Amino acid sequence: MLTFLAYFVATVFLVGFLSRIFVYARSPAPLKIPTTPAPTTRLGVVWRLFTEVVFFNSLFKSDKLAWAGGLAFHAAMAVVLIRHARYFVDPMPAFVGPLQIIGIVAGVVMAAALAFLLLRRLVFERVRHISSRADYWILFLLLGIALSGLLMDFVLRPNIVAIKTQLLTMWSSVTGLPPLNSAGDVMFLLHLLLVGALLVIFPFSKLMHAGGLFFSPTRNQVDNPREKRHVAPWAKALD
Amino acid sequence: MAEYHVPPVADDIKTPALQDGSMAHLAPYPGMAKHMEPMGFPGERVENWQQKGVEKLGELLKKYRSLQVYLDICVKCGACTDKCHYYLGTQDANNMPVQRAELMRSVYRRYFTPAGKMFPGLVNAVDFDEETLQKWFTYFHQCSQCRRCSVFCPFGIDTAEITMAAREIMNAIGVGHKYSVEIIGKVHQLGNNLGIPKPALKGTLEFLEEEILDSTGHNVRLPLDQPGADVLLVAPSADFFSEPHIQSLMGYAKVFHQAGISFTISSYASEAANFGMFIGSYDHQKKIAKRVVEQARDLKVKRLVVGECGHAWRVAYSFWNTLNGPFDFLDPRYPAPQHICEFTHDLLQRGALSLDKEANDNYRVTFHDSCNVARATRMGPKAGGQFEIPRDLIRASCNHFVDMDEDTIHEKTFCCGGGGGLLTDELMDLRIRGALPRVTALKRVMESDKVNFMALICAICKAQFSKVLPMYGIPMDVVGGVHQLVSNAIQLGAKKGVV
Numbered sequence: 259m260l261t262f263l264a265y266f267v268a269t270v271f272l273v274g275f276l277s278r279i280f281v282y283a284r285s286p287a288p289l290k291i292p293t294t295p296a297p298t299t300r301l302g303v304v305w306r307l308f309t310e311v312v313f314f315n316s317l318f319k320s321d322k323l324a325w326a327g328g329l330a331f332h333a334a335m336a337v338v339l340i341r342h343a344r345y346f347v348d349p350m351p352a353f354v355g356p357l358q359i360i361g362i363v364a365g366v367v368m369a370a371a372l373a374f375l376l377l378r379r380l381v382f383e384r385v386r387h388i389s390s391r392a393d394y395w396i397l398f399l400l401l402g403i404a405l406s407g408l409l410m411d412f413v414l415r416p417n418i419v420a421i422k423t424q425l426l427t428m429w430s431s432v433t434g435l436p437p438l439n440s441a442g443d444v445m446f447l448l449h450l451l452l453v454g455a456l457l458v459i460f461p462f463s464k465l466m467h468a469g470g471l472f473f474s475p476t477r478n479q480v481d482n483p484r485e486k487r488h489v490a491p492w493a494k495a496l497d
Numbered sequence: 498m499a500e501y502h503v504p505p506v507a508d509d510i511k512t513p514a515l516q517d518g519s520m521a522h523l524a525p526y527p528g529m530a531k532h533m534e535p536m537g538f539p540g541e542r543v544e545n546w547q548q549k550g551v552e553k554l555g556e557l558l559k560k561y562r563s564l565q566v567y568l569d570i571c572v573k574c575g576a577c578t579d580k581c582h583y584y585l586g587t588q589d590a591n592n593m594p595v596q597r598a599e600l601m602r603s604v605y606r607r608y609f610t611p612a613g614k615m616f617p618g619l620v621n622a623v624d625f626d627e628e629t630l631q632k633w634f635t636y637f638h639q640c641s642q643c644r645r646c647s648v649f650c651p652f653g654i655d656t657a658e659i660t661m662a663a664r665e666i667m668n669a670i671g672v673g674h675k676y677s678v679e680i681i682g683k684v685h686q687l688g689n690n691l692g693i694p695k696p697a698l699k700g701t702l703e704f705l706e707e708e709i710l711d712s713t714g715h716n717v718r719l720p721l722d723q724p725g726a727d728v729l730l731v732a733p734s735a736d737f738f739s740e741p742h743i744q745s746l747m748g749y750a751k752v753f754h755q756a757g758i759s760f761t762i763s764s765y766a767s768e769a770a771n772f773g774m775f776i777g778s779y780d781h782q783k784k785i786a787k788r789v790v791e792q793a794r795d796l797k798v799k800r801l802v803v804g805e806c807g808h809a810w811r812v813a814y815s816f817w818n819t820l821n822g823p824f825d826f827l828d829p830r831y832p833a834p835q836h837i838c839e840f841t842h843d844l845l846q847r848g849a850l851s852l853d854k855e856a857n858d859n860y861r862v863t864f865h866d867s868c869n870v871a872r873a874t875r876m877g878p879k880a881g882g883q884f885e886i887p888r889d890l891i892r893a894s895c896n897h898f899v900d901m902d903e904d905t906i907h908e909k910t911f912c913c914g915g916g917g918g919l920l921t922d923e924l925m926d927l928r929i930r931g932a933l934p935r936v937t938a939l940k941r942v943m944e945s946d947k948v949n950f951m952a953l954i955c956a957i958c959k960a961q962f963s964k965v966l967p968m969y970g971i972p973m974d975v976v977g978g979v980h981q982l983v984s985n986a987i988q989l990g991a992k993k994g995v996v
Contacts, residue, residue: 285561291563293644293655294883316651316653319649320580321576328651378575382575388573388593390573390619390620463620464573470569470652473562476647483815488819496779
């Protein structure tokens with residue numbers, strides 16, 4: 259059952275995500291519209307995007323609270339994801355072992371940052387005004403994932419070793435279910451289902467900012483319109 | 498004359514509380530059949546406008562990556578909510594960039610995303626109905642496409658792209674804005690936004706030559722349609738007839754004169770402005786800009802120089818090469834096109850001009866970065882040259898220069914309140930309120946540093962401020978061009994020019 263779900267989730271996520279990226283990549287950008295001052299070289303653009311992705315440069319300039327909450331959440335999530343390699347890869351990569359403590363701290367930071375972002379959305383009038391139900395549900399979903407994960411670390415420990423063995427062999431068995439012998443095991447199943455839900459809605463929601471950012475013309479274009487003629491295919495037909 | 502509400506000016510720019518729909522009443526005048534039809538738009542709202550509008554949106558999604566990506570990826574972080582001058586001046590929630598874009602996003606979701614088709618209530622997806630169209634017409638004409646929000650958005654979402662698309666969709670279903678389409682019609686017909694015919698233009702230029710001769714004793718020329726000149730000067734047509742614009746035009750002419758570089762103005766391409774951008778029309782932009790390129794070829798000039806105009810410089814710098822390039826028939830030693838500030842700056846550095854700063858000693862000067870120049874173009878070889886080059890010219894022309902608050906200059910500059918095709922009387926209430934952040938910053942330096950002149954390089958800003966500043970109790974002659982200062986300071990005949 260879980261195997262079937264896993265294949266379903268993976269397919270929806272991968273096909274959905276890649277097809278959105280394909281749409282972005284295929285749609286032409288007929289005019290040069292970088293927000294200036296902008297880099298005048300390709301390398302400069304790579305650096306600009308790097309600072310946006312890693313440091314949230316523009317957000318830092320505009321909203322310090324959103325920046326702090328957003329960066330804390332994303333950075334913590336990155337560490338948590340790397341730590342999760344211990345559950346999927348056998349043998350476990352050497353660098354993942356020492357990440358155990360940092361990973362758990364990151365899990366706490368992730369949940370705290372999400373709670374902060376939720377609070378911010380509720381408290382500040384302007385942010386509350388622009389929020390739709392979907393904006394809250396995505397936050398709840400992420401919070402649910404983080405909290406169920408933390409609960410397994412601190413309170414309801416599932417039988418991780420059994421689950422990992424099961425997971426690694428599961429792909430060959432269509433009916434495979436993880437063991438459900440304790441509250442911890444149930445918590446694990448819940449955790450997994452919430453992650454599945456997140457991955458399924460990913461390509462159809464604002465979560466696509468993860469891939470879309472790289473296709474934002476105001477950020478990814480080189481400022482060289484005088485030096486280099488830039489013409490989109492559909493515009494060429496008008497020449 | 499109507500009574501306008503002029504908001505009080507505080508010591509500092511403050512973010513006001515929300516007031517939903519406070520500007521819902523202010524829609525612009527719609528375009529009539531006589532304006533719309535010559536442009537290739539339906540003369541009145543088409544019968545199946547909902548379907549046609551949605552189809553047009555679908556077409557634009559395939560043509561513009563910006564639109565497709567920006568409609569998808571906003572996470573509603575709210576970082577832009579206090580960045581728009583129209584929000585700061587009106588408190589209307591729909592003037593927050595994210596909420597303005599939401600007017601289109603909600604329609605996009607309804608027709609183009611699975612979530613919006615299945616769960617419209619959950620993701621806020623709405624039909625393209627009468628109420629939505631009215632909101633579009635109102636609030637997509639309360640955006641000056643200044644792109645300040647795009648500076649602050651973590652993904653660079655540019656509301657100008659969304660506003661342009663919205664206007665293009667509305668034009669396609671016969672719901673246009675009179676001001677912009679009427680003006681574009683004049684350019685196609687007569688070569689400039691003001692509809693100035695050649696004899697009137699010729700008369701003005703001759704009058705200005707006499708003016709300069711009288712005041713300086715020098716025979717500075719303003720030639721019209723002169724084949725074989727070195728430079729084709731393309732200025733916003735306001736430079737020919739409006740104050741204070743005309744002062745800068747005389748400044749350009751003096752610079753050419755002093756440098757010994759021959760130039761000409763063209764009656765056929767007597768307009769740098771390009772309102773095709775404001776209505777999001779690639780075709781009209783291309784057609785308007787084509788006049789310039791044709792004239793450059795016909796008059797056999799070697800260089801193209803653009804006068805003081807913000808959005809015109811955006812179109813010239815960023816789009817001309819794309820729309821009607823390449824400019825391989827021009828002198829490759831100079832950028833094509835070149836901004837008049839780049840041109841003058843270059844001459845200054847080569848020692849071709851001498852400027853007497855004391856001529857402007859009655860002024861204490863600040864500089865207003867015009868949005869399109871600041872956030873959509875460059876001057877000179879280095880990023881940020883668009884900030885430094887005009888300031889260098891000001892510093893070389895006067896003894897007292899001070900910048901306004903750092904959150905209101907360079908790429909963080911505030912729109913004058915009249916850009917993007919909104920410089921029309923029926924939107925005066927919006928224009929006044931939209932100027933509030935800039936006025937606040939200006940008043941501060943007027944008090945702290947006794948500033949009495951705000952130099953700038955945009956025809957729309959000049960017109961907007963001349964009209965709106967007096968309503969805030971600031972004299973209109975506080976506003977003027979950078980080349981107005983150059984014009985005052987330039988020493989004619991003091992040095993030999995260079996070629």
